[in-house]
Amino acid sequence: MTTVEERFLPEECWECILKRFLNECDDYNRYLQSLSILSKQFLSVTDRFRLSLIISNETIPLLPRLLQRCTNLTSLNLTRFQGDLDRLLCQISCFPLNFTSLNLSNQHTIPAHGLREFSKKITTLTSLTCSNIVSLHNNDLVLISDCFPFLEELDLSNPKNIHGKVNVMFLVLPKLRKVNLSGCYSINDRMLLHLCKNCEFLREIVIPNNLFVNPNGIAFAIRERPGLRSLTFSGTPGRVILVTNFPQHFIDSLVSLKGLTCLELSCLHIPDDLLYSIAMEGLPLKRLVLGHCTGFTSDGIHHLLSKCQCIQHLDLQKATFQDSFVYHKLSLCLGNLVSINLSHSNHLTEITLFTLVGRCPLLNEIYMENTCIGQMVFQLHKYSSLLNFVINPQMKSLHLASNTLLYDNINNIFASMCPNLELVDLSNCVCISKGIVQVLRHCKIMHLNLSSCPKVNLHGMNFEVPKLEVLNLSMTNIDDKTLYVISKNCSGLLQLDLEKCYNITEKGVKQVVKKCTRLKEINLRHCCKVSTDVALWMEMVLSSLSLRKIKTPPHFCPSHRKWKPLLNHGHGCILC
Known part of the structure; x- marks a missing residue:
């Protein structure tokens, strides 16, 4: 006679079964939550499939439990966290995890103490992203080199304020393969040359377009790295184009990169000579970006495309020659x-x-x-x-x-x-x-x-749309009848944006929340006809097991004591 335990497959078997299933899914992360709610055993198994974790302030109370359960995490994203980063990194470093990627973007400063403690325990990091940091110092570059000497990917793009002349010569990263320096306006030719000379594995580089970097300087730098696969030298749309010509020395250096597969030269003045030279050498380009560029003609781009027919991604937005006949020929x-991308053409x-x-x-x-x-x-x-x-x-x-x-x-x-x-x-x-x-x-x-489409009308949708997951109807004139149609036919909806939909009421919202059983997020900002009665909201939130975030309508004041039962019921739904 078999016992109850013997009738159930062990976790190792379920792990193999789910792994086979998830490997055939394009985006298996979407299925993890659905599987995890079936049973505690499935929750334990699916936790081992989670490779990335995004931490926000709301995650902090659950963090120790998450880090204990998700033992195979490799990617950590702290861009949504606003608080003591040093303390958070020290806390995370206490768990035996093998992170290879860390994202610290959108923070005020680089957390020096936290990174030092983190690097002592976690030595597997190969990718660090520090984009949009408010204050960046040379000491930060020294810190990064000291803490993570084996980094292969580094993103220092778009710092808000640079204290002193940030010098990438302070970076000592011999295994660096990919670096993004866009928006670092203190970088100069000498620094680029140093970087290319000392990073023998460098394959991808994003160079800032500023007064201190010119095509001749880039030419000398990339000559040091003939194995370069990706080069980005871009300005910013709407700003003055600082580089107005590319000398022959630059063109010769560029076409010497025989393995170049990605070239991005946005917001620059590109001569046809450069395109003809690329075509003549037959570079194996797969991605070409000339968005917001001037100077080149339809003949130049046609000659390049006719010779480099491996291109998979093409950006020609706001090209001056654009018309339907040209693209009939280019196609x-x-x-x-x-x-x-052919946007912004009249x-x-x-x-x-x-x-x-x-x-x-x-x-x-x-x-x-x-x-x-x-x-x-x-x-x-x-x-x-x-x-x-x-x-x-x-x-x-x-x-x-x-x-x-x-x-x-x-x-x-x-x-x-x-x-x-x-x-x-x-x-x-x-x-x-x-x-x-x-x-x-x-x-x-x-x-x-369908945001800002004032005439949009979904009343005739009398059929199921089971695959629809994200729907944006913000700033439209939809009403409760539309919400009823959505609740009836869009059962798989995950996100619904209704911001500034002035004709909807709590009746329609309640119907959507009740019927769309997978709904995770709903935006009701500025929906002035939606009631903020606590009884209604308690019923609405408790009726949905999936709901995790509600952007609330005006006059919503959760600080009042009557909201305490709703905010403390432990459901996990954030009202903001």
């Missing part, structure tokens, strides 16, 4: 294209979009924000032969925000041409109304952004 060279219409979708079989992501899509709507009959037969099953993401001429009939064409669409961004498309329902009917939408 013939883009057989391997996966992603393209000359591109839906014809460009249809041409790319039809002629680039591997294309799965398009950015065409703030263009003239919709301008050719009355001439689409001329392209009926193209539209009737083109289907691109690879297309997953369309970013079409701020296309003020985009109408519903164009959306219907998108839906028929791209049946596997998962993400659609139509924010600020003021003419969108009922047509979006057809997109939801015919596609597999998971993420839909």
Whole structure:
């Protein structure tokens, strides 16, 4: 006779089963929570699959338990934490974990004491991100080198204030492979040369565009690293372009990088000579970014693309030559294209979009924000032969925000041409109304952004949209009837943004929270008709096991004693 225990599989068996299942998922993290709520045994198993942890202030009371349970963590993100970082890092260092990645971005300073203690116990770190630090000092660079001498990736981008002339010559990181120095405006040519000379494994570098760095200096530096695979030298959109020409010495050094697969030269003046030279050498580029650049022509970019046909990611936003005829010609060279950004052009219409979708079989992501899509709507009959037969099953993401001429009939064409669409961004498309329902009917939408679309109407959605997880309806005129439709047909919803939806009430919100059983986050900021009655909110929060964050409407004052039972019920939902 078997015992009760013998009827259950041991955790090792479940771990093998779940590992096999999760390995076949594109984003297995989405499934971990669902599996973990089935049983305590599954919770124990899934904890071992968690590789990353994001710590916020609300996480702190649970942190010791989390670090004990999740023993295979390799990535730690502290960007959302606002408090004593030194103390937090010391606390984390007491657990026997093998972190390889640490993100300290958006903090005021580099936590010196905490990092020293952290590095004494955790010696496996290979990636450190310190982006958007308010105050950066030379001492911080010395500290990083001392604490983590085996770093392979370092991001020091966009410090807010640099105290003294931050000198990367203080960095002694012999195994460094990837470094991001964008926004570090005290970096000069001599420092870049030192970095390239002393980091023999360097493969990727992001160089700041400032008064102290010039193409000749870059040329000397990259000559020291012929194995470089990725070079980024970019300005900032809207700022003065500091580099207006690239001398032959720079061009010669650039094309000597025979293994270069990624080149980003945003917000610069690019001559056709540079593009012709790259084409002549046939560099194996897979990613090319010339966004917000001036100087080059359609002939130059066509010559490059015709010779370098391995390009998968192309960014030509705000290029001065853009028109539909040019992209009809360029599309013939883009057989391997996966992603393209053509935003901010007053000359591109839906014809460009249809041409790319039809002629680039591997294309799965398009950015065409703030263009003239919709301008050719009355001439689409001329392209009926193209539209009737083109289907691109690879297309997953369309970013079409701020296309003020985009109408519903164009959306219907998108839906028929791209049946596997998962993400659609139509924010600020003021003419969108009922047509979006057809997109939801015919596609597999998971993420839909309709923010600032005043005419949007979902009342006709009388069918289930089970895959929709993120829905942004902020600053629209939707009402409780719309929320009822959502609650009935969008059972898989995880995030719902209703900020500044002035026509909704607590009745509609309550219905959504009750019926959308996977909902984790809802934004009700500035929803002035939503009541803040404590009984209503207690019922709403307790009715949802999944709800974790509510951005509250105006007049919400949780400091009053009557809210104490709600705030202390232990459900884990944050009201903010």
